[in-house]
Structures are given as structure tokens and as C-alpha cells.
Amino acid sequence: MNTVTVRASKQYDILIGSGLLPTLGAEAKKLGKARTVCLVSESTVYPLYGKAAEDSLKSAGFSVVSYVFPAGESSKNGTVFLDLLNFLAENKLTRSDLVAALGGGVVGDLAGFAAASYLRGIRFIQVPTTLLAAVDSSVGGKTAIDLPAGKNLAGAFCQPSLVLCDTDTLRSLPEEIFRDGCAEVIKYGVLYDRDLFAHLEEEGLAFHRETVITRCVELKRDVVMEDEFDTGARMKLNLGHTIGHGIEAKSHFQLSHGKAVAAGLAIVTRACPCPDTPRILAILEKFGLPTKTDYASDDLYTYTLSDKKRAGGTVNLIIPRAIGDCAIVPTPVESLKTFIQAGL
Numbered sequence: 001m002n003t004v005t006v007r008a009s010k011q012y013d014i015l016i017g018s019g020l021l022p023t024l025g026a027e028a029k030k031l032g033k034a035r036t037v038c039l040v041s042e043s044t045v046y047p048l049y050g051k052a053a054e055d056s057l058k059s060a061g062f063s064v065v066s067y068v069f070p071a072g073e074s075s076k077n078g079t080v081f082l083d084l085l086n087f088l089a090e091n092k093l094t095r096s097d098l099v100a101a102l103g104g105g106v107v108g109d110l111a112g113f114a115a116a117s118y119l120r121g122i123r124f125i126q127v128p129t130t131l132l133a134a135v136d137s138s139v140g141g142k143t144a145i146d147l148p149a150g151k152n153l154a155g156a157f158c159q160p161s162l163v164l165c166d167t168d169t170l171r172s173l174p175e176e177i178f179r180d181g182c183a184e185v186i187k188y189g190v191l192y193d194r195d196l197f198a199h200l201e202e203e204g205l206a207f208h209r210e211t212v213i214t215r216c217v218e219l220k221r222d223v224v225m226e227d228e229f230d231t232g233a234r235m236k237l238n239l240g241h242t243i244g245h246g247i248e249a250k251s252h253f254q255l256s257h258g259k260a261v262a263a264g265l266a267i268v269t270r271a272c273p274c275p276d277t278p279r280i281l282a283i284l285e286k287f288g289l290p291t292k293t294d295y296a297s298d299d300l301y302t303y304t305l306s307d308k309k310r311a312g313g314t315v316n317l318i319i320p321r322a323i324g325d326c327a328i329v330p331t332p333v334e335s336l337k338t339f340i341q342a343g344l
């Protein structure tokens with residue numbers, strides 16, 4: 001097992017390894033004070049891992065109540081959020097109790113935001129079961145739900161008290177969903193780490209999971225400790241995402257996030273080429289991720305502009321200068337369409 005410690009507005013450990021789920025209760029116990037844990041999960045993950053999580057929590061002496069909602073992004077909404085808050089209240093969770101989010105980024109974001117809001121904030125544990133959640137969404141304290149006007153428009157920065165990542169749970173992931181997470185893993189290599197990138201180039205989908213997840217989490221930990229509230233360095237984690245979000249929105253969310261991010265990364269590196277551009281495009285292809293989109297530049301421009309990270313007349317694009325070295329480039333909105341055209 002590997003342990004990565006985050007020291008931000010809250011200090012917490014991220015535990016990564018095989019066979020960790022049965023230790024959830026014992027690890028939660030170390031956080032102290034709580035009597036009840038509300039396990040939050042969804043309809044695909046709960047039947048696979050819910051009982052193991054509940055048994056572990058009960059053996060450690062917790063009273064456990066479980067809230068399970070239908071799997072999928074469409075559940076990350078205000079109705080399910082309020083229903084979960086009511087469930088916490090009906091089960092009389094107190095300020096010293098805990099929420100445990102068992103699932104991918106949808107569960108983590110929704111349960112995290114509920115924990116951040118209930119009684120003005122109770123502690124929560126992230127138990128990520130997708131590669132994306134393991135390397136990205138479970139770490140760093142961004143929680144959110146979607147509004148009809150767009151994704152992640154309501155939320156809070158609220159760090160978890162523990163992240164427990166049992167790499168065995170990734171074995172049941174459909175390969176397509178695993179590949180989506182790989183787009184985020186590749187992103188960390190392009191942003192910060194040539195050795196990680198080279199390992200991925202060599203191993204492809206067979207990369208060593210515990211080692212690679214740990215490295216990605218260390219890299220994210222460093223960014224979060226430098227810029228917890230996303231006003232500077234953390235923006236770099238948007239590599240591939242700015243135009244990727246435009247592609248995702250234009251597809252009406254039929255194209256997965258990971259594939260949209262991969263295509264977004266390919267567009268920025270083609271629009272502003274560097275000596276490593278061919279390697280970046282080649283690794284996306286090696287992982288079976290798209291490097292092209294059929295959408296027209298006009299459409300991508302319109303949808304990219306609706307991204308919530310736009311600041312006034314400028315969009316911050318993250319541009320690779322080399323593998324392991326990317327720059328934040330404030331780009332005037334008027335230049336964005338030409339930029340996208342150059343990258344298609």
C-alpha cells in the first residue's frame with residue numbers, strides 16, 4: 001500500500017493499494033468521534049462493493065445507513081442532492097458523523113457536496129472505484145452537482161478526511177471507462193512528468209496501476225497544496241479540458257469526458273505544436289483515445305466559450321511546450337476560433 005498525505009486547509013491521507021476495501025472501517029475509526037456512517041453509492045457499484053464496505057464499517061463498530069441512487073451523470077442533480085440531504089437528516093447524522101462516497105466521480109462529487117452542505121459541513125471519505133476518480137476527482141476537494149444550465153455549476157471546495165483507493169475495484173470497470181480515466185493519467189504525464197509519460201508509452205493499458213495511480217495522486221497533491229482554490233497553478237489541470245468541454249457539450253454528453261479531453265488535448269498540441277507533439281498524439285492513439293473530432297470550429301468555439309472557467313474576454317488555454325512542461329496562455333476570445341481551426 002502507498003500513502004500520500006495532502007496538507008491543504010485540511011490534512012488527510014490517500015491510501016492506494018490492493019485489498020484495501022475491507023480496511024475501510026478500521027481506517028474510518030482512526031478519524032475518531034463518528035458513530036454513524038452514511039455510505040453513498042449508486043446502482044452499479046453498490047451491488048459489487050456495497051456489502052464489503054458496509055461489513056467493514058459495521059465490524060469497526062459503526063452504525064451504517066446506505067443511500068443508493070441510479071448510476072450515471074444524470075443523477076448528479078439538485079433533486080438527488082436534496083434527497084440525500086433529507087436522508088442524512090432523517091437518519092439523524094450529527095456533525096461528528098461521516099459520509100463515505102463509494103463509486104466514481106459522480107458519487108464522489110454528489111456525496112462530497114452533500115457532506116459539505118449538511119449541518120454546514122460534516123466529514124467525508126472518498127472511496128473511488130473508477131480510474132478517473134482515483135487519479136483526479138477523489139483528491140483535492142472539488143465537489144459539485146450539475147444544474148440545467150451546465151455541468152458542475154453548484155458546488156463547494158471541501159477536502160475529504162480520507163481517500164481509500166482499493167485498486168482491486170478497478171478490475172470490474174468496463175474497458176471503455178478505464179480508457180476514459182487513462183486520458184487523465186496521460187494528462188499528468190504531459191503536464192508534469194516525462195518518466196510517467198515514458199512508462200505509459202512503453203506499457204500502454206498494462207501500466208502498473210498502484211504505481212501510476214500513486215504518481216498521479218502525488219502530482220495532484222502538489223498542485224492542490226500550491227493552489228487549493230484554483231486561482232493559479234491548478235488551472236493547468238485543465239489541459240485538454242477547455243476545448244474538451246466544448247466537444248463534450250456539443251455532443252450533448254454522448255461522447256465520454258475522457259474521449260473529449262483526449263481530442264481537446266490533440267487540438268491544442270496541433271494548434272501550437274512543440275517538438276513532442278507527435279509523441280503526445282501517438283500515446284493517445286496507443287490508448288485507443290480519439291485525436292480528432294468531426295465538429296466544425298464554429299460549433300467548438302461556441303461551446304468552448306460557454307465553459308465556466310472563462311474570465312471576461314479571455315480563455316486560459318493550457319499549451320504543451322514539451323512533455324512535462326505546459327504553459328497557461330491567456331487567449332483573447334477573438335483569437336480562439338482561429339486557434340481551434342489550426343488544431344483540427
Ligand code: NAD
Nearest residue numbers: 044071104105106107129130132133136137142169172173
Ligand atoms: P461515473 O462515476 O459515472 O462512473 C463511470 C461509470 O462506471 C458509471 O457507469 C459507473 O456506474 C461505473 N462504475 C464505477 N465504478 C465501477 C467499477 N468499479 N466497476 C464497474 N463499473 C463501475 O464517472 P467517472 O468517470 O468516475 O467520473 C465522472 C464525474 O466526475 C463527472 O461528473 C465529472 O464532472 C466528475 N469529476 C470531478 C472532478 C473533481 O475534481 N471533483 C474531477 C474530474 C471529474
Ligand code: GLY
Nearest residue numbers: 136140142234237
Ligand atoms: N479536476 C481538476 C481539479 O481538480 O482542479
